[in-house]
Amino acid sequence: MATDKGRRAFIGMCARMTAGLAIAGLVGVSVKRLTAMKWVWQIDPFKCTGCGRCATHCVQNPSAVKCVHAYPLCGYCDLCGGYLRPGYINRDTAAENQLCPTAAIERKFIEEPYYEYNINEELCIGCAKCVVGCAAFGNGSLHLQIRHNLCHDCNQCSIATACPSEAIIRVPAKMPYIIKGGFEK
Amino acid sequence: MDKKVIRIVLLVAVVAILSVLLIDQLSNRAGKRPDNPFAYDLEGFDETDPGLLTHKEVMQIAIGHEQPVGFAYGYGRIFLITGEYLQVISPEGSAILKKELDESPTAITIGNKKQLLLAFDNHLVMYDLTGEELFRSMPLDEKAAIISVAFAEELIFAADAGNKVVRVFNHRLEELDSFRGTSNVSETHGFILPGGRFTLAVNGDDELWVVNPGLHSMQLYSHSGRLRRYWGEASFNPEGFSGCCNPTHFMILPNGDFVTSEKGLVRVKVHHPSGTLKGVVAGPESFPNGKDAPAVAADSEGNILLLDFEQKLIRIFEERKENN
Numbered sequence A: 001m002a003t004d005k006g007r008r009a010f011i012g013m014c015a016r017m018t019a020g021l022a023i024a025g026l027v028g029v030s031v032k033r034l035t036a037m038k039w040v041w042q043i044d045p046f047k048c049t050g051c052g053r054c055a056t057h058c059v060q061n062p063s064a065v066k067c068v069h070a071y072p073l074c075g076y077c078d079l080c081g082g083y084l085r086p087g088y089i090n091r092d093t094a095a096e097n098q099l100c101p102t103a104a105i106e107r108k109f110i111e112e113p114y115y116e117y118n119i120n121e122e123l124c125i126g127c128a129k130c131v132v133g134c135a136a137f138g139n140g141s142l143h144l145q146i147r148h149n150l151c152h153d154c155n156q157c158s159i160a161t162a163c164p165s166e167a168i169i170r171v172p173a174k175m176p177y178i179i180k181g182g183f184e185k
Numbered sequence B: 001m002d003k004k005v006i007r008i009v010l011l012v013a014v015v016a017i018l019s020v021l022l023i024d025q026l027s028n029r030a031g032k033r034p035d036n037p038f039a040y041d042l043e044g045f046d047e048t049d050p051g052l053l054t055h056k057e058v059m060q061i062a063i064g065h066e067q068p069v070g071f072a073y074g075y076g077r078i079f080l081i082t083g084e085y086l087q088v089i090s091p092e093g094s095a096i097l098k099k100e101l102d103e104s105p106t107a108i109t110i111g112n113k114k115q116l117l118l119a120f121d122n123h124l125v126m127y128d129l130t131g132e133e134l135f136r137s138m139p140l141d142e143k144a145a146i147i148s149v150a151f152a153e154e155l156i157f158a159a160d161a162g163n164k165v166v167r168v169f170n171h172r173l174e175e176l177d178s179f180r181g182t183s184n185v186s187e188t189h190g191f192i193l194p195g196g197r198f199t200l201a202v203n204g205d206d207e208l209w210v211v212n213p214g215l216h217s218m219q220l221y222s223h224s225g226r227l228r229r230y231w232g233e234a235s236f237n238p239e240g241f242s243g244c245c246n247p248t249h250f251m252i253l254p255n256g257d258f259v260t261s262e263k264g265l266v267r268v269k270v271h272h273p274s275g276t277l278k279g280v281v282a283g284p285e286s287f288p289n290g291k292d293a294p295a296v297a298a299d300s301e302g303n304i305l306l307l308d309f310e311q312k313l314i315r316i317f318e319e320r321k322e323n324n
């Protein structure tokens, strides 16, 4: 009897130890995964107020911040608040009618009365002028994002330090963009 | 005290003061930010020509911290909907009724038989003026988003921004019809809603006017949905409508004049029934830093009431004497 009891206690102890080790292992793996997760800088477009510092405070010149276009949100408007400057003379592509300081937005006629707007990222300096115009007059489909093919992923993003809206945050590298309602065409 | 100690104390104090000044200089706080070289500039459109101003602000009513959704004026009272409540307020600003609603209302209007009509995204509910329910519509489809409602003599019109249609109901809230503003015999394109803004109103002649914001157009429809007339032009100048979702709100005065309200370049204007500009009730200077268009109503004395969503105020504008 005494031997049976001892054996049962021993088996019980082994089972508890195995369960304990398994839980500890699981916790260890999860902690490792979490700490190993890579993070990158990104702009929360819902916090950005378009202050212009993304153009002037990035260590890259031109900035790694670019305007992106959420096509599913866009109204494809003729009078686009992000494309035309308030005192435009004609609603066309003439330079004097454009709001963008670098003519980085391309306007394409689709069918009456719809126009499509595409961003030429090589020209865009991330100044947010169009973002402010689109948010005020349209529905905010134009917004800024840090482009990860251009960003150095600095330890401390110098725009984040200067951003008055605390709009620059860390996001998992697996999901590096915060796009308003999708931006595929 | 030893001179050396005094010197050290003074030195530490100077360093501390200089550090505070330097930190303040470099800080991000408002008023310390350098000018934005890319600032969006309204280039003179943010000031109204004083000769165009037809009204002046005479009173403001604070409506508390709840987010306002819409309002209407009738029977000597202001009917206001906020996130969860229907509120009735006297023109002087005192609370008469505050009724909690089961859902969040999205639009409000008043009928001439003492009915109060509220929209709730996908259905309508009619109340009497004390908030007792009279009729309720069947729920509409999931996409429905009713954001404006108006009474006609025999019918009720509801602007469904989700489906881009005007829905037609009888006064018992039974749905009879709907139309999209399209036509195969003219140049109309249906309702174009770039920003989900969609407003309608019925004038004293029982005519239905609907904003087609993508076309910056005020459109007159027959009750069966045939386009009969329209006016409006896209422009940042006061004669037209700016941006791509304007006018965001409008109402029709008893004399047929239109009161329109625009977002972006926030301004409220009066247009003659033909569409020509009559004057400006409140220009962008009345909405410093404002972006959202106020909702509009008028009281029995002809004052224009604005529901300022950003400042959470009802603002009352009286016609300037020199206009009379």
Ligand code: SF4
Residues within 6 Å of the ligand: A043, A047, A048, A049, A050, A051, A052, A053, A054, A127, A128, A144, A159, A162, A163, A164, A165, A166, A167, A168
């Ligand atoms: S610094 Fe911040 S607020 Fe300014 S444009 Fe960049 S993200 Fe927007």
Ligand code: SF4
Residues within 6 Å of the ligand: A066, A067, A099, A100, A101, A102, A103, A104, A105, A119, A123, A124, A125, A126, A127, A128, A129, A130, A131
């Ligand atoms: S206005 Fe500024 S942010 Fe917009 S596309 Fe042009 S450069 Fe880029």
Ligand code: SF4
Residues within 6 Å of the ligand: A041, A057, A058, A059, A060, A064, A065, A146, A150, A151, A152, A153, A154, A156, A157, A158, A159, A160
């Ligand atoms: S992390 Fe560096 S490179 Fe990337 S946006 Fe910020 S400042 Fe520019």
